[in-house]
Amino acid sequence: xxxxxxxLTPLLSFAVGLGMLLVRDRRVxxxxxxxxxxxxxxxxxxxTNRVVQAxxxxxxxxxxxxxxxxxxxxLIGLLAVAVSIATVGWMRxxxxxxxxxxxxxxxxxxxxxGFIATMLVTVLADNLGVLWIAMEGTTITSALxxxxxxxxxxxxxxxxxxxxxxxxxxxxxxxxxxxxxAAAHAxxxxxxxxxxxxxxVAVAPHLDPGIIRIGFIFVIVGYGTKAGLAPVHMWLxxxxxxxxxxxxxxxxxxxxxxxxxxxxxxxxxxRAACGPEFSQGLLLIFGLLSVVVATPFILAQHDLKRLLGYxxxxxxxxxxxxxxxxxxxxxxxxxxxxxxxxxxxxxxxxVAGDAIARYDTRDMRMIRxxxxxxxxxxxxxxxxxLSLAGTPPFSIFISELMVIQAGLAAGRTVVVxxxxxxxxxxxxxxxxxxxxxxxxxxxxxxxxxxxxxxxxLGMLLLVAAMVLLGVYMPAGLDRVLARATEIIxx
Amino acid sequence: MSVELATRxxxxxxxxxxxxxxxILASGQLFRAIYAVAMQSVFLGIAGAVLGAATGNxxxxxxxxxxxxxxxxxxxxxxxxxxxxxxxxxEIESVIPxxxxxxxxxxxxxxxxxxxxxxxxVRQAITGNALPVGIALILLGVLVMAARRTALVQMVGxxxxxxxxxxxxxxxxxxxxxxxxxxxxxxxxxxxxxxGILVLRVRSSVxxxxxxxxxxxx
Numbered sequence: 187x188x189x190x191x192x193x194l195t196p197l198l199s200f201a202v203g204l205g206m207l208l209v210r211d212r213r214v215x216x217x218x219x220x221x222x223x224x225x226x227x228x229x230x231x232x233x234t235n236r237v238v239q240a241x242x243x244x245x246x247x248x249x250x251x252x253x254x255x256x257x258x259x260x261l262i263g264l265l266a267v268a269v270s271i272a273t274v275g276w277m278r279x280x281x282x283x284x285x286x287x288x289x290x291x292x293x294x295x296x297x298x299x300g301f302i303a304t305m306l307v308t309v310l311a312d313n314l315g316v317l318w319i320a321m322e323g324t325t326i327t328s329a330l331x332x333x334x335x336x337x338x339x340x341x342x343x344x345x346x347x348x349x350x351x352x353x354x355x356x357x358x359x360x361x362x363x364x365x366x367x368a369a370a371h372a373x374x375x376x377x378x379x380x381x382x383x384x385x386x387v388a389v390a391p392h393l394d395p396g397i398i399r400i401g402f403i404f405v406i407v408g409y410g411t412k413a414g415l416a417p418v419h420m421w422l423x424x425x426x427x428x429x430x431x432x433x434x435x436x437x438x439x440x441x442x443x444x445x446x447x448x449x450x451x452x453x454x455x456x457r458a459a460c461g462p463e464f465s466q467g468l469l470l471i472f473g474l475l476s477v478v479v480a481t482p483f484i485l486a487q488h489d490l491k492r493l494l495g496y497x498x499x500x501x502x503x504x505x506x507x508x509x510x511x512x513x514x515x516x517x518x519x520x521x522x523x524x525x526x527x528x529x530x531x532x533x534x535x536x537v538a539g540d541a542i543a544r545y546d547t548r549d550m551r552m553i554r555x556x557x558x559x560x561x562x563x564x565x566x567x568x569x570x571x572l573s574l575a576g577t578p579p580f581s582i583f584i585s586e587l588m589v590i591q592a593g594l595a596a597g598r599t600v601v602v603x604x605x606x607x608x609x610x611x612x613x614x615x616x617x618x619x620x621x622x623x624x625x626x627x628x629x630x631x632x633x634x635x636x637x638x639x640x641x642x643l644g645m646l647l648l649v650a651a652m653v654l655l656g657v658y659m660p661a662g663l664d665r666v667l668a669r670a671t672e673i674i675x676x
Numbered sequence: 677m678s679v680e681l682a683t684r685x686x687x688x689x690x691x692x693x694x695x696x697x698x699x700i701l702a703s704g705q706l707f708r709a710i711y712a713v714a715m716q717s718v719f720l721g722i723a724g725a726v727l728g729a730a731t732g733n734x735x736x737x738x739x740x741x742x743x744x745x746x747x748x749x750x751x752x753x754x755x756x757x758x759x760x761x762x763x764x765x766x767e768i769e770s771v772i773p774x775x776x777x778x779x780x781x782x783x784x785x786x787x788x789x790x791x792x793x794x795x796x797x798v799r800q801a802i803t804g805n806a807l808p809v810g811i812a813l814i815l816l817g818v819l820v821m822a823a824r825r826t827a828l829v830q831m832v833g834x835x836x837x838x839x840x841x842x843x844x845x846x847x848x849x850x851x852x853x854x855x856x857x858x859x860x861x862x863x864x865x866x867x868x869x870x871x872g873i874l875v876l877r878v879r880s881s882v883x884x885x886x887x888x889x890x891x892x893x894x
Contacts, residue, residue, distance in 0.1 A: 315856030322863040326870050333874060338882055342889035345827070345874050349887075352867055353821060353834055359860065360814055360841045367848035381853060396795045424892045483894065492894070 188236040189245040195229040195259075196306040198222070203299030206292050212281075215295050216274050222299055223270040226306070227263035234260055238666060247379055250312030253670040257521055258309040258447050261528045264651065265439045266302050271644030272536045273298075273432045278638070279543050280430075285335060294334060294430075301327040301436065308444045312382045314362045317448055318355065321412060324441055325351050332429040332437075343421075343428035350421040354411025358448065361404030365455060368393045368401065383451050390458030398459040405452040406468050413445035414502050415472045416479040423483070423495035427548075431539030434491060438498045439532030443524050446505060453509060454674050462512055462675075470510030474601055476503025477608050485615040489548045490538050493619060494531065497574060500612060501527040501582075507605065508589040509674075511596045517671045519588025526573075526581040526655060533648035534570035537563055540641065541623065544633045550619055555628035562637050564624045566645055571620035573652055575613040581655035682730030683804040686847060689723040690809035692716075693843060694785065697816045697836050701777050706766050706828060710755050713832045713839075717747035720839050727846050735854040736846060743842065746861050751835060751868055755828055758872050762879040764828065769885070772823040780823075781816055788812035806847030813840025827875045827887040831868065838864060 202222035209215050234256040236243055242252035251259065280286035286294070304323035311317035325348060333344030369386045372393050379385045386393075407418065414422040422442075426434050449469075456465040480500040487493040501523070508520025540563050545553045557564030573580030586609070593602040628634075654660075696716030703709045724740030727733075758764075772780070788811040795807070817837025821830045845852050852860075878886040 313856065315852055315859065319856070319859040319863055322860075322867065326863065326866050329870055329874075333877075336877060336881070338878070338889065339891055341874055341878050341881075341886065342892055345871075345878070345886045345889070346892075348867065348871055348874070349821070349830055349834070353818060353837060356834070356838055356841060357814065360810065360844065363841060363845045363848055363852070366852065367844075370848065381856065394795075400791070400795070428892070486894065 188233070188240075188243050191229055191233050191236070192243065192245040192249040192251055192310050195226060195233065196303045196310065198229065199226050199299050199303035199306060203296040203303060206296040206299065209292055210289075212277075212288065212291060215291055216277065219270045219273060219295050219298070220267075223263075223266040223302070226302065227260075227267045230256070230259040230263035230306075234666070238662065242384075244312060244384070247382070248313040248316050249310045250382070250384055251310060252673055253666050254447070254450060254521070254673055255309050257525060257666060257670055258443055259306065261443060261525055262302065262305050262309065262440045264647075265436060265528060265532050268532060268644040268647045269432045269435050269536070270298075271647070272435075272641040273644075275638040275641035276432060276536075276539060283543070286430075294331070297327055297331050297334075298433065298436070301331060301433075305440055305444050309447050312384055313379075314366065314383055314386070314451070315381050317383075317451070318359050318362055321355055321358070321409070321445065321448060322352065324444065325355070325412070328429075328433065328437060328441065331433045332425045334430055334433075340428045343424040346421045347425035350418075351412050354418060355408045357404045357411070358408025361401040361408060361452065364397050364401035364404065365393075365452065368397045368459075383455070386455055387458065390455050393455070393459040395460035398456055399464060402452055402456040402465055402468070406449055406465075406472060409445045409448040409452075410472055413442045413449065414476075414499050415506060416476040416499060416503065419476065419479070419499045422499055423492045426495035426498060427489060427491035431535060431542075434494075434539070435532040435535040438494065438535060439528040442498060442502055443528055446502065446524065450509065450674060454676070457674075458676055466510045466512045468510075469506045470598070470601060473503045473506030473508075473510050474604060476500065476506065477605060481608050481611055481615075484612055487619070488550055490542060490550050490553065490623075491535070491548055493550070493616075494535055494538060497616070498527075498531060501531070501574075504586060504589060507601070508585075508592060511589065511592040511598060512675065513592055513596060514671055514675065515588055515595060516592030517674050518667055519585050519592055521667055521670055522588065522655075523582070523585035526585050526652070529648050529651045529655075530570055530573045530580070530582055533566065533645055533652060534574060536641065536645050536648075537567045537570060541567065544635070545629070546631075546633075550623055552629070553623045554626040555624075555632075557624050559628045559632055559634045560637050562642055566649060567620060568624050569649060569652070571616055573656070575616045576609060577613075579653070579656045581652050584656060677726070677729045679730060682726055685726045686723060686804040686806060689719050689726065690805050690843070692719045693723075693813060693839065694809060694816075697813055697820070698778070698781060700820055700829075700832055700836055701781055701816065701823070702774055704768055704770075704774065706759060706764065706768055706826065707756070709768065709829050709832045710752050710759075713835050714748050714752040716836060716839055717751075718744060720843055721748060723843060724846050727851070733851065736851050738854060739846065739851060739857050742858065742861060746865060747835065747839065750865065754868060754872055755831065758875060759828065762876060764826075764879070764885070768829050769825045769888075770823060771825050777819060777823045780819060784815045784819065785812045788815065804847070806844050810840045810844030810847075813837065813843065816840075825885070825887050827871075827885050830887055831871055835864075835868075
């Protein structure tokens, strides 16, 4: 029973997507969207429950859910629900403004669910080949969504996105082939399940370190491209800013975390095969580079959604730093940051979409006085930005603190110092940008339409998670995180 | 087929694969690049058949057949269809001049061979020089994509890069499981279709090459 949930969950999402292709009615599509997402969240929670009660569970020899996977799984489920609720109101606005054509709606909804299904397969895959196939599947479905509006900017972003991440993750496939070759060699021939992560980890200490090193370099460059790690992040601000707002929330909140999940799987293998220094060192380099490279672009940015895109580069860097500092605390902090950033960034993208619709511009210099014309959205934007900047009592503060502590414990004082300087600069820049948008007086041209309930409900769900995790750590989550940390650091 | 013969054949085919990518890099004409990648895919298919005969693994024969159908016929046909449909200029626009690209390519090949010469016992698990050739092909494919500013040639570079991965994957003991290879090829085809759609949509709306758009910056 429990094992069939593993393939039922993505299959359900996929089937909902296919079914949507047959529907033309706007209301039915929106209902299917929300219901499909709720069902996915329910199934991911059921899988989590089973994993917490009775340990990792596998299915069909290619799927497997352990404590690491369920963290990502629930994040995808939660964001799917919040985003689909917010989509209801967003879609109404887009149709009213003529940005979205009614006769193409079913393609949009179907692609979103196909996209969610491929993300679910990515984190549920045990077979590393299936992991790769699903990861490329996310690129194909989401590239169509990035270019969905069909305007010049959207198509340019979609092209850069698909061409750069496809060549990027083909590096990931090559790394996978090398690791698989090393495992087949160590096992003295190709056994059943030789491509499965669980069986490769079991023989990891006997793998040839030379080939695993080359394999891991290819994997971190490859899946790192997809995760948006600098210096291979160039596509990210374009794609995340040009996509329709709900898709941006999923791309930044969930998809780049799926790519990190791939890196974490190989990191676990590389740690066991060549010792922790090698893969952690690489993660540190990519992590620090991402945090540093994102900073000037965040400061000089005028486009609200690009700002958030560069911010994702910074936060992916922080997660890589946490994994790179290593140890119990660093790994735990990195995993917690995956959840915290996913929730917060999805929230901020949704609020930003609302603000952009009100002012009909993405230029932050033109957005003023949001608090005055939309108090709820203004408050949410301010809270989200404070959280992104790392202020207490929000959740990101906690995980960033853990990463910093882990860095100090690992004796990486210079890296931590550089990181702190950059975080302070980004804090100042972000608060400056957002402060000006939220306070002041709005231009007369801004829409003073009453705030719709449904999109706000989706955002409030995310705010609740963001604040809750900032002040209180549920015992169940703590247990899963602790066990996941043990799986990664062995 | 004896192991020595298979190793020698794989090395010859590896050289031909490298030569095909160099042809792509050296071509200033769109059609030449497309024909070169089609030819490379035929060599890849032959390599699959050679390894299938040497190891007695029937899966490799299937993979060889699918490779030739998909990568040597279907994808080049798709590219040519797009070119014919929208009257793209047949010249390739370069970011880095052809001579400089070829010099870079030579450096990449040397680097790939030196890198894999440093490896330990696991090299025995991979037939002949498949590993350095694979690494070189992947990096050369990236070079094609970086050095040329024509969308369809960037796609050709991507396919050439993927051919390198498939070559190494076939030579890793007995290749990847058949179902995984098929899944990967399916992704390759779907990805190429989406890229083709994007190229067509940009051509039909603003009449420029999609790889030439540079409005998103900073």
